[in-house]
Amino acid sequence: MADLPTATERFINGILPENPVYRQLLGLCPTLAVTNSLNAAITMAGAVGFVLLCANVITSLIRNLLKPHLRIVVFTLTIATFVTIADRFLAAYLYQMSKTLGPYIPLIIVNCIIICRCEVCASKQSPLVAATDAIGQSLGFGLALSSIAAIREILGAGSLFGLRVMPAAWPDWTIMVLPPGAFFTFGLLLGTVNWIVTRKGAKKSQRRERSSP
Amino acid sequence: MDVEKKSFAGGLKSSNLVQAWLVMVLAVGFGISLAGVQLLLGPVIEGNKLNETLEKVPELVLGNFLAAKMASENQTLEIVPRQVTVKKLDRTKFYIVYEARYQGDLKGWVVKTKGQGYADTIELLLGLSPDLRSITGLFVLDQKETPGLGNKIITHAWRSQFVDAPADRTLVVIKTGSSRPGEIDVVTGATISSRSVTAMINTAIGDLRNPLTTAPSSQGKGGKHNG
Structure with missing residues (x-):
């Protein structure tokens, strides 16, 4: 237990150092599929956040009862329940958005971020740590989704949250809101993040070399 | 297990x-x-679907252009829902049919029908001309087909094939490009979704032809023996 990260570490790790999309490359299906508008991306991130938080807390509460060979069944059952609740809730109160997202909400069940967090964190640590971990990872996921969605919506539709932000002369790059745009944007952003991380790492090792004679 | x-x-x-x-x-x-x-x-959720259905009725019956024109002139269609019971050989089927009238004249019907798609139940709204000779519109109310393949049934491009298609003969799904009226192009990679939508339409029209054309004014149960 001693070498597992604390609640604060879990929270911070989820946002950037272990960002589910940019660093762990998990949950890419919704990342590519629903990021053609910022509204859809934020709704998706919210739904994933809700499911992740509930699944993590429940898993953590029953972690001492889990049998190793039955744990995946329990995770899946828990996740599926909360995904169904999220799906019904969206259909009831955000009807148009639920139609836009369509099958991607039920598909949260197979989003690896959630089962990964249940396995890595919630099945080993207390509910408090599991909850902060879930919030951190959800924020990281939301950050990744909204960064991709913002770029795609601005370039592809000239708008943000459905409101026009680009000058009227801007020729909307329709390809950016179509599936290829998702791959372009994600690839470039992922490359940027990797470049920053590598440069940071290089600086750190340089400093270490200098300080140790 | x-x-x-x-x-x-x-x-x-x-x-x-x-x-x-x-x-x-x-x-x-x-x-x-x-x-x-x-x-x-x-x-x-059912309330949301009902609202959406009522919103879609004008364009399904009149087409986009006329529906938009009516809305801009603040005119509305009178929409009367009714349940039609169709007795088949082995079972009884219920259809919700919305009767669209403008100043008393029957402008068309919108039929709500559902059936099994590739992934889950597909719910359709089907607009029909008053004499049931042609289809005036199609809208997919609910579906969970495969993203990128089967869910293309909701696109305007695919649905618009049904607009003005004849309703007095069976629609056929074609893989090699439709050339005649009554032929529907399949969605590439989603033959099952395309076929089930078309089959649902054919069945609904077949079931409702008698009840709707023979007793257009009767409210409530317009049921008729078909078997």
């Missing part, structure tokens, strides 16, 4: 089932809570 393994467990006959107690308890607990959620939210 556990029941199958049970026979191999030997002495501890029920051990696998006992091990799975947590799964079973959770399944029951989650099942009950989901039933609660459905009881709570089900009516709201």
